[in-house]
Amino acid sequence: MSGAWEVVIGLEIHNRLATSSKMFSGAPNAYGADPNTQACLVDLGYPGVLPVLNTEAVRRACKFGLAVNGTISHRCVFARKNYFYPDLPKGYQISQYELPIVVGGELIIKDDDGNDKRIGITRAHLEEDAGKSVHEGFDRSTGIDLNRAGTPLIEIVSEPDLRSAKEAVSYMRKIHSIVRYLEISDGNMQEGSFRCDANVSIRPSGQEELGTRTELKNLNSFRFVERAINFEIERQIDVLEDGGEVVQETRLYDSDRDETRPMRTKEEANDYRYFPDPDLLPVEIDDAFVEEVRKTLPELPDAKQQRFIEQYELKAGDAGILTMSRALADYFEATVADFGDSPKTVANWVTGDLSAALNKEGLDIAGSKIGPAGLAGLLKRIQDGTISGKIAKEVFEAIWAGEGTADEIIEARGLRQITDNSAIEKIVDAVIAANPSQLEQYQAGKDKLLGFFVGQVMRETGGKANPGQVNEVLKARLSKE
Amino acid sequence: MTGQQLHTRTLAELAKGLSGGEFSARELTEHLLSRIDSYDASLNSFISVTADQALVHATASDEARSKGDVSALSGLPVAYKDIFCTKGVLTTCGSRILENFVSPYNATVVERLSLAGAIMLGKTNMDEFAMGSSNETSYFGPVKNPWDTERTPGGSSGGSAAAVAARLAPAATGTDTGGSIRQPAALTGTVGLKPTYGRVSRYGMIAFASSLDQAGVITRTAEDAAMLLSVMAGFDDRDSTSVDHPVPDYVAGLTKSLTGLKIGIVRQHFDAGLDEQCGARVKEALSALEQQGAKLIEVDLPNLDLSVPTYYVVAPAECSSNLSRFDGVRFGHRADDAKDLFDLYCRSRGEGFGAEVKRRIMTGTYVLSAGYYDAYYLKAQKVRQLISQDFRNAFDSVDVIAGPTAPTPAFRLGDKTDDPITMYLNDIYTIGANLAGLPGISVPCGFVDNLPVGLQLVGPHFAEESILACAHQYQALTDWHTRCPEAYR
Numbered sequence: 001m002s003g004a005w006e007v008v009i010g011l012e013i014h015n016r017l018a019t020s021s022k023m024f025s026g027a028p029n030a031y032g033a034d035p036n037t038q039a040c041l042v043d044l045g046y047p048g049v050l051p052v053l054n055t056e057a058v059r060r061a062c063k064f065g066l067a068v069n070g071t072i073s074h075r076c077v078f079a080r081k082n083y084f085y086p087d088l089p090k091g092y093q094i095s096q097y098e099l100p101i102v103v104g105g106e107l108i109i110k111d112d113d114g115n116d117k118r119i120g121i122t123r124a125h126l127e128e129d130a131g132k133s134v135h136e137g138f139d140r141s142t143g144i145d146l147n148r149a150g151t152p153l154i155e156i157v158s159e160p161d162l163r164s165a166k167e168a169v170s171y172m173r174k175i176h177s178i179v180r181y182l183e184i185s186d187g188n189m190q191e192g193s194f195r196c197d198a199n200v201s202i203r204p205s206g207q208e209e210l211g212t213r214t215e216l217k218n219l220n221s222f223r224f225v226e227r228a229i230n231f232e233i234e235r236q237i238d239v240l241e242d243g244g245e246v247v248q249e250t251r252l253y254d255s256d257r258d259e260t261r262p263m264r265t266k267e268e269a270n271d272y273r274y275f276p277d278p279d280l281l282p283v284e285i286d287d288a289f290v291e292e293v294r295k296t297l298p299e300l301p302d303a304k305q306q307r308f309i310e311q312y313e314l315k316a317g318d319a320g321i322l323t324m325s326r327a328l329a330d331y332f333e334a335t336v337a338d339f340g341d342s343p344k345t346v347a348n349w350v351t352g353d354l355s356a357a358l359n360k361e362g363l364d365i366a367g368s369k370i371g372p373a374g375l376a377g378l379l380k381r382i383q384d385g386t387i388s389g390k391i392a393k394e395v396f397e398a399i400w401a402g403e404g405t406a407d408e409i410i411e412a413r414g415l416r417q418i419t420d421n422s423a424i425e426k427i428v429d430a431v432i433a434a435n436p437s438q439l440e441q442y443q444a445g446k447d448k449l450l451g452f453f454v455g456q457v458m459r460e461t462g463g464k465a466n467p468g469q470v471n472e473v474l475k476a477r478l479s480k481e
Numbered sequence: 482m483t484g485q486q487l488h489t490r491t492l493a494e495l496a497k498g499l500s501g502g503e504f505s506a507r508e509l510t511e512h513l514l515s516r517i518d519s520y521d522a523s524l525n526s527f528i529s530v531t532a533d534q535a536l537v538h539a540t541a542s543d544e545a546r547s548k549g550d551v552s553a554l555s556g557l558p559v560a561y562k563d564i565f566c567t568k569g570v571l572t573t574c575g576s577r578i579l580e581n582f583v584s585p586y587n588a589t590v591v592e593r594l595s596l597a598g599a600i601m602l603g604k605t606n607m608d609e610f611a612m613g614s615s616n617e618t619s620y621f622g623p624v625k626n627p628w629d630t631e632r633t634p635g636g637s638s639g640g641s642a643a644a645v646a647a648r649l650a651p652a653a654t655g656t657d658t659g660g661s662i663r664q665p666a667a668l669t670g671t672v673g674l675k676p677t678y679g680r681v682s683r684y685g686m687i688a689f690a691s692s693l694d695q696a697g698v699i700t701r702t703a704e705d706a707a708m709l710l711s712v713m714a715g716f717d718d719r720d721s722t723s724v725d726h727p728v729p730d731y732v733a734g735l736t737k738s739l740t741g742l743k744i745g746i747v748r749q750h751f752d753a754g755l756d757e758q759c760g761a762r763v764k765e766a767l768s769a770l771e772q773q774g775a776k777l778i779e780v781d782l783p784n785l786d787l788s789v790p791t792y793y794v795v796a797p798a799e800c801s802s803n804l805s806r807f808d809g810v811r812f813g814h815r816a817d818d819a820k821d822l823f824d825l826y827c828r829s830r831g832e833g834f835g836a837e838v839k840r841r842i843m844t845g846t847y848v849l850s851a852g853y854y855d856a857y858y859l860k861a862q863k864v865r866q867l868i869s870q871d872f873r874n875a876f877d878s879v880d881v882i883a884g885p886t887a888p889t890p891a892f893r894l895g896d897k898t899d900d901p902i903t904m905y906l907n908d909i910y911t912i913g914a915n916l917a918g919l920p921g922i923s924v925p926c927g928f929v930d931n932l933p934v935g936l937q938l939v940g941p942h943f944a945e946e947s948i949l950a951c952a953h954q955y956q957a958l959t960d961w962h963t964r965c966p967e968a969y970r
Contacts, residue, residue, distance in 0.1 A: 091805020274851035278692035
């Protein structure tokens with residue numbers, strides 16, 4: 001982007017809380033069921049039904065608020081947001097308006113130069129989700145699936161502190177990581193459990209006053225957030241540099257075309273007529289409740305990363321990767337505990353081979369085919385010299401493929417490392433005898449050929465010879481000849 | 482058996498007759514159903530009569546009784562205002578938009594009364610969505626006042642009031658958002674009890690204005706109202722605004738003497754707006770209470786004149802939102818051949834709602850709109866607080882407040898339909914109790930030109946016992962409630 005412009009971005013993240021029942025009814029809060037099977041009369045907005053607040057949703061929102069250093073309101077009020085849409089059964093959404101449950105808060109992210117940057121959180125409020133309109137499979141009509149209607153969300157509103165698409169993604173990832181650490185949400189983006197709207201504007205660098213913003217709706221992947229915002233920044237720059245004006249509007253990102261387009265104006269020309277919902281009492285939250293929730297807070301990503309750096313002597317980068325998800329961090333720590341040695345080695349394996357294997361199959365750590373004990377078992381065999389690091393990679397793949405434990409595989413495949421010096425000497429001698437010209441060159445000063453001899457020995461032993469011993473024996477024999 | 486005169490008995494008397502084996506629930510039910518059959522054509526007080534179901538339940542009730550299985554209201558017939566959801570039975574709310582709506586569930590009130598053994602006779606006519614004071618806004622046509630069928634029975638619980646007054650049912654449920662139980666009770670010579678907001682669950686009661694709506698009953702005596710309230714009242718975890726407050730035995734509390742009772746009289750209640758003859762009947766009633774040992778004390782409700790305008794901001798605001806769910810998408814009336822979504826909404830609602838409902842939806846939408854919210858909705862909420870405070874101040878010095886229920890006796894059908902403001906002013910004495918969430922009761926206290934007049938008693942929060950006792954003691958002194966319109970004896 002052009003240095004003449006400064007980008008200003010604020011995000012509104014909608015995060016579904018993984019409570020067992022819905023926000024205001026006893027229907028299950030479950031994704032993926034047959035249409036309209038997870039909706040009761042309250043969710044369907046039948047005449048005469050009334051909402052009853054799920055206190056678990058309040059607890060979870062409170063937990064989030066505490067995790068980002070927000071203030072938990074002693075009194076928050078549910079309000080009705082009125083608009084007509086077929087997937088909104090009551091004709092209003094129950095949300096919070098003037099008095100949200102969480103006020104203020106902050107997060108530290110890395111800016112584009114890798115420095116710490118504080119991003120303010122304006123508020124987080126509780127609200128119910130709407131249902132879904134289904135357009136496929138209906139001839140000239142629209143189906144309505146109300147399974148999602150009434151599922152609990154927290155909407156997390158940031159200050160306009162973000163200055164690039166990358167920062168926005170970094171912020172969003174951080175929030176994503178926190179809600180999963182807190183176990184208040186599954187954070188599943190494909191299922192729409194974690195999505196965001198981005199408010200984007202630009203202004204001439206150095207100008208105080210904000211430019212006109214556009215709102216990009218319903219971005220449901222980190223990649224789309226980055227691309228949509230970048231597209232929008234370029235578009236706004238083009239508009240302004242061509243002497244035009246940015247129109248305040250809501251736009252949708254089309255991932256197929258990688259562009260944003262204005263929504264039809266009818267859909268946004270709403271006066272929501274917010275007013276306090278008379279069916280629900282204001283929620284009074286006392287200090288005892290807040291303190292009780294505070295006690296349930298787990299160690300959060302930043303604190304865990306810091307601890308990993310200090311306790312395990314890891315580099316900030318590795319510690320950062322390992323603490324991205326609580327499950328991954330737990331995996332790491334369980335492996336270290338079992339292995340009982342070199343956390344650095346464990347970190348290398350987890351961020352290296354294990355991550356690669358997971359990525360290849362599109363799994364997250366919970367789906368890993370090697371558990372902490374399995375990985376520790378393998379590392380112990382490297383540690384005690386049973387196998388070399390190189391052979392270990394083969395064993396890792398075999399464990400991943402379900403062939404058994406490290407020990408079973410080493411045994412079955414005969415991968416035990418050759419550490420018997422006389423055996424190694426025998427092979428070394430044979431290799432030297434078979435390569436007289438290389439021997440001659442080596443002795444003439446071409447030291448690099450040592451690698452050639454090592455390779456030959458390893459080939460002869462199927463990689464099982466102890467590399468350190470091979471090196472030593474070779475050096476001794478080659479200079480002796 | 483002596484079926485012919487069963488309709489003249491109160492609920493309490495019928496309960497005695499049933500337990501004494503004087504007649505069966507089946508005989509009682511048949512008798513009332515045949516009266517509905519004979520008389521309701523002239524009144525239009527029922528939208529649905531659930532005769533078959535009532536007879537099945539009555540027979541079952543008799544069988545249960547023969548085995549000693551008896552509950553508080555076993556075999557006693559009641560009618561439900563058609564605003565209460567009744568499982569498997571048409572529940573229209575007096576509106577075309579719910580003309581075809583069969584509820585899949587029972588309201589808590591219906592559930593509790595049924596569990597206690599009450600038998601549903603049918604669903605009574607009402608102003609559309611309870612919006613009206615004359616029953617003329619019903620899609621199913623106006624209800625006639627049994628005392629003069631050219632006149633209104635009041636509203637919105639007009640069907641319930643007319644049915645009880647004409648002895649078609651000994652009792653009926655009602656709802657009171659802005660006088661909708663008490664005003665029709667006054668206009669038909671019946672007892673109408675609106676409990677404290679939160680005393681009776683609103684679950685399954687189709688919402689008009691959620692912060693004001695309260696379920697109650699129309700009966701012929703305070704005693705009957707006490708019997709029913711004892712069953713209906715109490716916390717319901719399906720209604721967050723229902724209050725977890727102990728439910729006393731309201732019948733046991735009726736005998737409390739009037740001696741020393743401090744009755745507040747509000748000067749503004751007897752201003753020019755009140756019909757002189759009505760005022761005279763109310764004053765006679767107050768003297769009767771005084772003679773029994775009650776003390777009359779003047780109290781001031783300085784913001785009383787603001788109650789009608791306040792109500793007509795708050796109630797429409799809430800109704801404009803509450804009625805959004807009637808959109809033709811999931812239930813109720815749907816316009817034919819909608820071109821698109823907008824057309825479906827506009828025509829389903831345009832065809833489904835009547836003029837008064839539309840007027841209130843538009844008023845409510847307006848007062849909640851950006852730019853008007855503070856001037857109307859917010860201001861009305863503040864005035865509402867002032868009105869509540871006025872009542873709290875008054876109840877510092879008195880136990881109940883007594884006065885007229887309605888400014889005039891029943892007016893002629895069609896008289897006020899073209900003038901909403903005059904119609905709204907009919908509720909001037911009742912609306913304050915709704916805004917403040919207080920319990921109120923209307924008791925028959927005489928006649929003007931053969932039309933009944935009601936005395937209203939309002940108490941502090943959860944003081945149903947006091948107002949019921951006061952009403953009961955008054956009824957022990959008078960026989961107004963035993964008078965029956967001639968054509969329905």
